[in-house]
Amino acid sequence: MTIPSIHSPRGVRRLSLALIAIALCLTACLGAFAAPRQALAMDIVRCTGRPNSTDDKTVIQGATQSRITFEASIEEGEGVSALTLTIPPDTTFETEDLAVTLLTGPDLMTRNDVAYDLDVKGQNIILTFDEPLDEAGNLNIIVYGVYFPQAGGDMQVEASYRLADGDEHDVEGIPVIPVQGISPTEALSQWLEQQPWVQAWNANRFLHLFLDPTILVTSFPVVLNGFFMSVAIVALAFPLAIPVALVLALMRMSKFVVWRGIATTYVNLMRGTPLFLQIYVAFFGLPLAGIQIPNFPLGVIVMTLNSGAYMCEIFRAGILAINKGQTEAARSLGMTSTQTMLNVVLPQMFRLVIPNLTSEFITLYKDTSLLAAVGVMELVMYARTIVASTGSITPYIVAAVFYLVITLPLSKVTHHLEQRALGGKRRRRKARAAA
Secondary structure (H helix, E strand, C coil): CCCCCCCCHHHHHHHHHHHHHHHHHHHHHHHHHHCCCCCCCEEEEEEEEEECCCCCCCCCECCCEEEEEEEEEECCCCCEEEEEEECCCCCECCCCCCEEEEEECCCCCEEEECCEEEEEECCEEEEEEEEEECCCEEEEEEEEEEECCCCCEEECCEEEEEECCCCEEECCCCCCEEEECCCHHHHHHHHHHCCHHHHHHHCCHHHHHHCCHHHHHHHHHHHHHHHHHHHHHHHHHHHHHHHHHHHHHHHHCCCCHHHHHHHHHHHHHHHHCCHHHHHHHHHHHHHHCCCCCCHHHHHHHHHHHHHHHHHHHHHHHHHHHCCHHHHHHHHHCCCCHHHHHHHHHHHHHHHHHHHHHHHHHHHHHHHHHHHHHHCCCCHHHHHHHHHHHHCCCHHHHHHHHHHHHHHHHHHHHHHHHHHHHHHHHHHHHHHHHHC
16 A cells, blocks of 8 residues: 655645644634533622631631621522522521621622521521522621531531522532631530529629639639649759758858858858849849750759758758767767768658658749749749730639649648657657656
8 A cells, every 4th residue: 555645636635634624623622611601690709607705706616606607699680599508517506697688789788688488407597588589699698606516627518509490509619617626624614604603603893803613614724734834843843952952951061161151151142032033043144144044944943952052951950950979879880970971860860851841842832933924834824824815813713723732731741740750759758757
């Protein structure tokens, strides 16, 4: 079989026919893509939610009263006879105050009330209009009393409409409504806010200011974070202060004048100046000197150094309370000064000073509140943040409860130890008297 040359008349005809066929195919395809799509009778304009009971109008929270605004445009003469709105699952709503209007005019500023029959089936709100909507404009529907699920998420509202000829269509492109989830405590607070006894309680200015149940519930988990921070500071500072205090106590009792002078000066300086001032010097003075230490470890260091000065006097008094005869007896057995101190004096000293150390622990725990002045996020700082946003003193009451949770049991322990020590002294005195 021979292929004709494109320069021959037969080849030119075949090439021309092929080019014509290709051109016709391209024209048909372009015509199909360029053909205008049939416009829908109803196009979405907006679908939004708006909180009614929160101060922040930009955030929609779950389990919080809100409203849904649905708006769609209607073409002239389309004759929309019914509309069905499908509210997202697990969302409650009210239809008593349902607002349905048709916005018309050049700037859509004319509000026309629309007569309709309402039917609610599950999550579906069915509106059947008395007269089909033929006038061009925007159909605006507002659903009040909406409570989205507590967990939040993207809430999708669906809609469909029916024309006068019976055709049914879905409204496409409806945007989702982002809803922010809330914690169980926030949900409980909102539930309490609706209770009559809480409303009567908060009607009293004093009770509302100092013991608002709704703020009490929401501030508890937040202040709890500060409680853990305060406990962490004390849990690190108190053990670190014990060796510091022990070294200072031994230096104060040393026969070497230099060591005794250094320890005495340090103890008098730390005990003679307010802890608040020491915190300010550390947090604002060190950065000016070019020393940058994060807030948490710096707070632990300051509390350690301050508590060490007070513990020093406790340890020194405990050592001096040990009968010198025991020291002399240990030395007569051939023990060195170090062995006597480690094996004889210090074990008895620690047993004697336990009640005072417990009191020092309580004081140290309460003094962590001073770190709030320099921005350490401890118990009082968390409470102060909530007070600034709510204007209620209730978070400070919650902080006081957290302090009492630690201090009251330890106070009982301290009292028991003191009574036990006094009982031991009385028994020893009676034994000596009997002897």
